[in-house]
Structure formats: structure tokens, C-alpha cells
Amino acid sequence: MKIQNEIEETIRGAFEVKHLVLENESHMHNVPAGSESHFKLVLVSDAFLGKRLVQRHQLVYGVLQAQMQKIHALALHLYTFDEWQEREQNAPFSPKCHGGE
Numbered sequence: 001m002k003i004q005n006e007i008e009e010t011i012r013g014a015f016e017v018k019h020l021v022l023e024n025e026s027h028m029h030n031v032p033a034g035s036e037s038h039f040k041l042v043l044v045s046d047a048f049l050g051k052r053l054v055q056r057h058q059l060v061y062g063v064l065q066a067q068m069q070k071i072h073a074l075a076l077h078l079y080t081f082d083e084w085q086e087r088e089q090n091a092p093f094s095p096k097c098h099g100g101e
Contacts, residue, residue, distance in 0.1 A: 004039065007067050007074075011043060014063040018081050019044035025075070025094055040075040042091040044084040053078070 008022050021042040041060070048056045056078040061068060068074065077091040 003067060003070050007039065007041070007064060010064060010067060011041070011060070015043065015045040015047050017043065017045055019084060019089070021091070038073045038075075039071060040077070040091075040094055042077045042079075044079045044081055046080060048078055048080045048083075 004022060004024050008020065011017065011020060011022075019042070021040075023040045025038045025040050043060070047059065051059070057076055060076055060078065064074070075094060079087065
């Protein structure tokens with residue numbers, strides 16, 4: 001199973017997902033074609049209600065312990081439903097990699 005699919009299935013099994021986008025951003029880094037090393041996760045869930053940013057990250061990293069051993073980086077953009085609506089359903093763009101260009 002692809003790592004991207006593993007991550008998505010694990011997240012869907014652990015959180016009540018209102019919105020989920022998992023992008024493989026490996027192509028933006030100095031890695032071989034077809035790599036699954038760098039991801040961006042946009043997750044909207046009421047599991048984040050009342051939680052500070054670090055607590056949200058800890059929740060996600062705790063759920064993805066096994067998958068984190070297989071990848072290099074995971075950018076997290078974690079919102080409650082209301083926060084997502086305030087952002088007009090937009091997550092920040094990822095910067096280009098500066099290493100090994």
C-alpha cells in the first residue's frame with residue numbers, strides 16, 4: 001500500500017473528518033521521481049476544538065506514529081470547522097524547497 005493511502009486511511013479512522021486533503025509534495029524536493037517523502041496534510045475536525053496548535057499536532061503525530069517512520073516531512077494545517085470557514089476554506093501554500101535545487 002502506498003504511504004499516502006496509509007496516512008489517509010489512518011487519519012480517517014482516527015478523526016471525525018470534515019475535510020481532508022493530503023498532498024504528496026515530494027516532487028518539490030531533491031528526491032527521486034515517485035518518492036513519498038514529503039506530505040502536506042490539511043485536516044478539518046472538531047477533534048481540535050479547544051486545543052492549542054501544539055496539542056493538535058501531538059494528536060496527529062500520535063495517530064501517525066508508524067507512518068512517520070517512513071517519511072521525511074509532514075506539514076500540518078489543522079483546523080476546526082469554524083476556523084476553516086473563517087479561512088474561506090484555504091490552506092497556506094507550501095514554499096519551494098531550498099535544498100539541493
